[in-house]
Amino acid sequence: MNISSIKNRAEELLIYCKPQVIHIMTIMLLIGLIPSLFDGSENAFISLISLVLTVIFLPFTHGYIVTTLKVVRNNSAALNDDDAFVGFKRFKDLFPTYLVSGLVLFIIAFILLFIMMFFTILFFGTVLSGIPNIVANAAFSQSGLYNSLFVLIQSAPSLIFVILFLILIMVIVMVIASAFVFAMPYLLEQYHMTTMKALKESFSLMQNHIWDMIKLELSFLGWMILVGFVQGIITELLAFIPVLGVLIASVVSGLVAIYTYLPKFMVSQAIFFEELAYYRYEEPKQRFQGEYQDVE
Incomplete structure (x- = not known):
């Protein structure tokens, strides 16, 4: 295509x-x-x-x-x-289609999040199980504390890499899942499918x-990133008025998207x-x- x-x-x-x-x-x-x-x-x-x-x-x-x-x-x-x-x-006719579409994506996201958490905990189970030793080593010697902390610091880059990798996989799967249900509202509108x-x-x-x-x-994607950037900047600038600030940021960024x-x-x-x-x-x-x- x-x-x-x-x-x-x-x-x-x-x-x-x-x-x-x-x-x-x-x-x-x-x-x-x-x-x-x-x-x-x-x-x-x-x-x-x-x-x-x-x-x-x-x-x-x-x-x-x-x-x-x-x-x-x-x-x-x-x-x-x-x-x-x-x-x-046309709420009565449209709602079931959008509800099912949303539920499909929600269930997939929930499963992916669960898998992500499971593998993160499993992969770093050894490191996490060593946390009590830090407390014990701190109680007995300063050098023991330093050694334990050094082990955790060494593991941090690997932990971050694995988490980022799993997030990337999650995003890719969600994009693909969204693409599979993309045609649902069009089929409902154009061909009146249940x-x-x-x-x-x-x-x-x-x-x-x-x-x-x-x-x-x-x-x-470039436009989407720009709109997200505009929304983030305005939200930060108006952080002193949380609800109104977010609302203004959403309106401005939405108008930028509509006019671009x-x-x-x-x-x-x-x-x-x-x-x-x-x-x-x-x-x-x-x-x-x-x-x-x-x-x-």
């Missing part, structure tokens, strides 16, 4: 409708920040509200799917502000195209799906219709 061609087509499609797309994405940015207003609270009731809102907002991102598919399908004239709220309007069928079809559709999906995402790469990225993803779906669903249908007409 030609990633450059996909990105070029996305630019062409956005020439005449980018302002509308930016407007819809800005609405989604501002509305999507509502759950974050309740994050980090030590109050149990407010934490419960945050959890409920997070669950309710699971299908909210479907607005991106509807908006970008309209652009790709040359239906940009139908773009309107209501597209930003489609996740709420949740489990969309999950199965997404896995099947993305086989042999995982690397293509990763290449597409990596081509926008996000519309092109989201439309490129929709084009990516359309190309895969065409060869799997549309072309065989057209071929069958052509053969049927020939028979007649």
